[in-house]
Each structure stands twice: as structure tokens, then as C-alpha cells.
Amino acid sequence: MNKIAFIGAGRMASAIVNGLLASGARTASQIACLGGDDNTAANLASRTGITAAPGLAALLDGADTIVLACKPQQLASLDPRLADLAAGKLVLSILAGKRLDRLAQTFPRARNIVRAMPNTPGQIGAGITAWAARAPLSDADRAIIDAVLGALGRVVTVGEPQLDAVTALSGSGPGYIFEFAAALRDAGEAAGLPRETARQLAVETLLGSARLLAASESEAEALRDQVTSPNGTTYAGLQRMGSGNFRRLIKETVLAAKHRSEELSKD
Ligand SMILES: NC(=O)C1=CN([C@@H]2O[C@H](COP(=O)(O)OP(=O)(O)OC[C@H]3O[C@@H](n4cnc5c(N)ncnc54)[C@H](OP(=O)(O)O)[C@@H]3O)[C@@H](O)[C@H]2O)C=CC1
Ligand SMILES: O=C(O)[C@@H]1CCC=N1
Known part of the structure; x- marks a missing residue:
């Protein structure tokens, strides 16, 4: 239950995965990841015991939450099948600069979308993350966001227009x-x-x-x-x-x- 799928398996995805495992919020069997052309997903999987998915469909099969952690410039070239594969799922993006309206074009059928901005001290649980949601979060989805972002350190909510300033500061x-x-x-x-x-x-x-x-x-x-x-x-x-x-x-x-x-x- 509550499986989390990471699109992107680099520095920030690794920090979140490590935090989730260390906090006990998820076990390795509840987390899967997919990278690009390099070996980041396989490396993250071998370091942590999570699954490196062979493709998008396998990644999202049975997943309840998607953490989008590739580079902002990679958003436009993500597989268009995501629109259907992500239907009904909670999407959490940490991409700098990519607004909720833009994310909704890639994930039009997601049950909700959260845009967050964490920082690298999250690697040791000393981060601070600000986030904003596209629609009010259900209690269950709020608990998921708290678990994922809380794994990096402190968490604050802001209005989405403030997230560019948050990105620039923290x-x-x-x-x-x-x-x-x-x-x-x-x-x-x-x-x-x-x-x-x-x-x-x-x-x-x-x-x-x-x-x-x-x-x-x-x-x-x-x-x-x-x-x-x-x-x-x-x-x-x-x-x-x-x-x-x-x-x-x-x-x-x-x-x-x-x-x-x-x-x-x-x-
Ligand atoms: N670094 C920071 O301080 C912070 C970064 N961010 C945001 O976090 C995001 C990730 O940053 P960071 O972890 O530093 O970056 P990394 O370069 O470490 O990781 C990027 C990941 O995206 C993967 N990727 C590339 N193309 C695709 C694709 N088409 N599908 C799936 N995955 C893909 C890469 O895989 P591979 O290399 O194997 O090809 C890699 O695993 C960015 O959007 C950034 O704006 C937010 C807050 C702080
Ligand atoms: O430099 C960047 O674009 C990313 C976003 C915030 C920190 N690193």
C-alpha cells in the first residue's frame, strides 16, 4: 500500500528515499524509481534495496504516489503515456520553476498535484521544504506529503506564487x-x-x-x-x-x- 514511484533517481530523489527508509515511513519494497540514460536508478536501487523499474508502466503499476525528481528541462520530454498512467495518483514535483498549471498538463488526471522546493541539507535530515498544492489536500494525501517531505527535515506551506522566491532563498x-x-x-x-x-x-x-x-x-x-x-x-x-x-x-x-x-x- 502507498507505494511511491520516483521519476528521477539523482541527488534529491536519493535524499528523499534515504529519509523515507530511515524514518520508517516506507520500506524498500514500497519504493521504486526510474532514471534516464545513465545508471542513477540502478545505483540508487543497489544502495538502498528499492526497485529500479524497467519502464514507466512497471514503475507506476501499483504506485499511489509519484515523486517527480528529474531536471526541470526534462519535463517536456517525459513519456506522454504519463497522462494516463498517472491517473488517480498523487503527484509531488520538486522541479525548480515548474508551476502547478504546467504540471497539470503532464498529469491531467492526477488526483492532486503538489509543487515543493526542498534543499540539499535534506540529505542529513536538516533540510527545509516549502510546498503548495493545486487543490486542497485530503487528510490522507496530507499525511503522504508530510511523510515524504518530512523525511528531509522541516516543512512549511506557502502560496504557489511564493515558490520562485523560496527556490531562490532556501x-x-x-x-x-x-x-x-x-x-x-x-x-x-x-x-x-x-x-x-x-x-x-x-x-x-x-x-x-x-x-x-x-x-x-x-x-x-x-x-x-x-x-x-x-x-x-x-x-x-x-x-x-x-x-x-x-x-x-x-x-x-x-x-x-x-x-x-x-x-x-x-x-
Ligand atoms: N539539487 C538541489 O539542490 C535541488 C534540486 N531540486 C530539483 O530537483 C530535481 C532533481 O535535481 P537533482 O536531484 O539535483 O538532479 P540529478 O541530476 O542528480 O538527478 C536527475 C535525475 O533525473 C533522471 N532523468 C533524466 N531524464 C529522465 C527521464 N526522461 N525520465 C526519468 N528520469 C530522468 C536522471 O537520470 P540519469 O542521470 O540516470 O539519466 C537523474 O536520476 C530538479 O528538478 C531540481 O530543480 C530541488 C531542490 C534542490
Ligand atoms: O539550481 C537549481 O536549479 C536547483 C533548484 C534549487 C537548487 N538547485
């Missing part, structure tokens, strides 16, 4: 954070530290600061100010950040990603 966000972590590590090395020490200090500083922020009722600015002694070292560093217009750069970064998500909706 979907792409780990990419910005990892780039920042790499920059901090390189800067520590440039300041005279051994590379491995700089890496450890950068990682623990990011981790500790994020945990303190999450545990605190204060805004980030108040925690920043607690670090900043008048005319001290942090002040000197923040002055340099400000003169480089760090905040404007981050705003433009997120807006560029949001723009790309909107573009993907038009392909």
Missing part, C-alpha cells in the same frame, strides 16, 4: 552558503592559517552561528552586534563588508535565482 541557498564557507576558508588561509585549520574554523563558525541564531529570539543583527566591540576587530571587518555592499550583493544573488526560476516556468 532551494539555492545551500549553494551560496557553501560558497561563503569556501571563501571564509580561503580567507583564513590568506590570513596565515593552515588550510585544514582554516576549514575547521570556518565550518564550526558557520555551524555554531546558525545554531545560536536558531536557538535565539534575537534578530541576526542583534547577535552580530554582540560580536562587535566598538572600534574592534569585527567592526573593522564589517566596515569592509559594508563598503563592498555585501547586502546588495546577496539581494541581487537571490533575485537572480528567482528570475531564473521564473524563466524555467516559461520553457
Whole structure:
């Protein structure tokens, strides 16, 4: 019962499958996957014990829920038989930029469609996913969505128009954070530290600061100010950040990603 079929078996599908198995929400025999031309489906199946289906019909036979986890650019070339094969099933898409109306063209007879945006910290259960549904979810379907997305970490609901901004902030966000972590590590090395020490200090500083922020009722600015002694070292560093217009750069970064998500909706 409640078998889940994954179309796409890459990084994000693997994270969800691992989470579902670890949480006990599904057993390996309740999950099947299908990839494209590479070996991702066979690899995921051999790593986890789930089934790599030989084709679309076998994948969807007996499945109640479809998780769409291929690349957004691959949506248009999916097998048109999906329209009938997915009839009556719940569809959960994690494709960036692909709107519920567009998904409904591929899955016109699905019993409902959910568009979600998870992120890669979901690989260790530390993700956050926002989602929106095409029609109000039944209690049973809500339980399925909670189980699948909850396997990655925290879950929030948003209006579908907000999902491009969500994609730009929390979907792409780990990419910005990892780039920042790499920059901090390189800067520590440039300041005279051994590379491995700089890496450890950068990682623990990011981790500790994020945990303190999450545990605190204060805004980030108040925690920043607690670090900043008048005319001290942090002040000197923040002055340099400000003169480089760090905040404007981050705003433009997120807006560029949001723009790309909107573009993907038009392909
Ligand atoms: N990576 C991220 O941080 C996030 C990604 N997303 C979204 O998740 C989706 C998947 O991303 P990610 O896991 O990183 O990508 P991957 O490249 O790791 O995985 C893509 C998967 O799609 C499969 N695929 C390709 N063509 C087809 C096809 N015609 N039918 C079925 N499967 C196919 C690939 O198979 P094969 O390689 O074997 O050909 C592969 O298993 C994307 O839509 C992305 O927008 C959402 C949130 C975060
Ligand atoms: O870069 C991308 O398009 C995907 C969506 C969000 C994170 N990665």
C-alpha cells in the first residue's frame, strides 16, 4: 500500500528515499524509481534495496504516489503515456520553476498535484521544504506529503506564487552558503592559517552561528552586534563588508535565482 514511484533517481530523489527508509515511513519494497540514460536508478536501487523499474508502466503499476525528481528541462520530454498512467495518483514535483498549471498538463488526471522546493541539507535530515498544492489536500494525501517531505527535515506551506522566491532563498541557498564557507576558508588561509585549520574554523563558525541564531529570539543583527566591540576587530571587518555592499550583493544573488526560476516556468 502507498507505494511511491520516483521519476528521477539523482541527488534529491536519493535524499528523499534515504529519509523515507530511515524514518520508517516506507520500506524498500514500497519504493521504486526510474532514471534516464545513465545508471542513477540502478545505483540508487543497489544502495538502498528499492526497485529500479524497467519502464514507466512497471514503475507506476501499483504506485499511489509519484515523486517527480528529474531536471526541470526534462519535463517536456517525459513519456506522454504519463497522462494516463498517472491517473488517480498523487503527484509531488520538486522541479525548480515548474508551476502547478504546467504540471497539470503532464498529469491531467492526477488526483492532486503538489509543487515543493526542498534543499540539499535534506540529505542529513536538516533540510527545509516549502510546498503548495493545486487543490486542497485530503487528510490522507496530507499525511503522504508530510511523510515524504518530512523525511528531509522541516516543512512549511506557502502560496504557489511564493515558490520562485523560496527556490531562490532556501532551494539555492545551500549553494551560496557553501560558497561563503569556501571563501571564509580561503580567507583564513590568506590570513596565515593552515588550510585544514582554516576549514575547521570556518565550518564550526558557520555551524555554531546558525545554531545560536536558531536557538535565539534575537534578530541576526542583534547577535552580530554582540560580536562587535566598538572600534574592534569585527567592526573593522564589517566596515569592509559594508563598503563592498555585501547586502546588495546577496539581494541581487537571490533575485537572480528567482528570475531564473521564473524563466524555467516559461520553457
Ligand atoms: N539539487 C538541489 O539542490 C535541488 C534540486 N531540486 C530539483 O530537483 C530535481 C532533481 O535535481 P537533482 O536531484 O539535483 O538532479 P540529478 O541530476 O542528480 O538527478 C536527475 C535525475 O533525473 C533522471 N532523468 C533524466 N531524464 C529522465 C527521464 N526522461 N525520465 C526519468 N528520469 C530522468 C536522471 O537520470 P540519469 O542521470 O540516470 O539519466 C537523474 O536520476 C530538479 O528538478 C531540481 O530543480 C530541488 C531542490 C534542490
Ligand atoms: O539550481 C537549481 O536549479 C536547483 C533548484 C534549487 C537548487 N538547485
